[in-house]
Amino acid sequence: MKWSARFSLLTDLRQAFQTALFPTFLAVVRSPLLLLHPHAISEIFMSHVWVMMSAAVDEGGKQVKENLITPHAYGVVFDIGAGHGHTVKYLDPTKVTKYIALEPNALMHRQIRKNAALAGFTESADTLLILPYGAEATAQILRSLGPEPQCVDTLISILTICSFPMEPEPDDVLAALVASVLKPGGQFLFYEHVANPQAEVRWWQRFWTPLWSMTCGGCRLDRDTPAIVKGMGIREEGQESGMWRECKMWGKEGEDVDSLFWHSVGRAVKA
Template identity: 30%
Template sequence: MTDLSGFQHPRLARVYVETSAAADQRGGREHRKRLLDGLEGRVIEIGAGNGRNFAHYPKTVSEVVAVEPEDTLRRFAEAEAASAPVPVRVVAGHAEALPGEDHGFDAAVVSLVLCSVPSPPAALAEIVRVLRPGGELRFYEHVRSSNPALGLFQDAITPLWRRMAGGCSPNRDTLAAIRRAGFAVDEVERFAFAPQPPVPALAHLLGRAHRTT
């Protein structure tokens, strides 16, 4: 059985449950709807958190396998799965050892998770493994600012931010990591979004890519 002890942050998880609801009211709900629009077939969601995406999956999805390592968040996700419009199975696991067979999914979803995985290349390699050839990757992530001064500031605060925010790194170049993993980016939108004051507006990406290897 996979050891998930290093992923447990119960206090932070309870805060996230509250802040994610507030962020959705400020525009995050629409971001989630756009993230999932048009998905079909069997989907794996990596780092499903407290299940805020579940209500927005279209009925063209046959099954969602929702992977979440944090116990508190997974309990909330299980409750959300019960009322989802499509079948959702919440499972314990983490991004670098996904509980799925090779080429077993039509699409993968990452939503505000690649900022906090220990190794984005390892996580993306696992996503490539479980996706069928040509399978889709949908992504919604906050990333390093393109403003040089703000980007340097994010670099400087990353060590402290990681300790305070459960391993989250605010300065990752996630789009480059997706491309290096063997995905072709089909569309991407970059925008500033402030999930909840006093958190400043951060650069976010919303897009889709497909597996080429």
């Protein structure tokens, strides 16, 4: 593994601190009670980091998203960890009827509304719903979706499963979400940075994860999302077990094999 790759994220870390530290400090000075709520401080910090990073991150994944989301997403779309709602601009409005943005960080909601409106999805027309929960809050999510469970045609996760907390287990969180909100025959589309298949790179991902995770809202560099999705299983003919009817995963073209931000892309159809 190249030395430059081992320390490649130091630039991102420096930029994140330069951008977010001062405004976060100011927020704490204005509301000292925040000190009792470290999670709220982390959300403020991440909201500033994301203002600085999100456009470049979106641009870096543009081609993948154009190939994954635009041709496949249809019907009611549920975006897990919507951030600023960048996913919405990849949706084809002639095929998508509603955009549901799940985003626990309320400081991101204004930007979701703005991006969704630009793409033609609004709360007033009932084509936009913003849910202020984490993916693990299955009961609240289900309550907000209304009387018909499994009403989602397309479940999307873009760079979010890495931020699922360690508890409950991310495998259980994703399985519960797919089981409860996605229609049978509905699809799950994902583009995630994941654990690198090379043991040495994975070691460095684990090394940096505590600091990176503190800086970027709990994001883990070493999350093995392909294993999580694969572990949900393919349902064989005549069997009850296995979540997917089909499941395909692939990598991001042209990626450096030493990358700490190694990506995986996938499309799975619910049995």
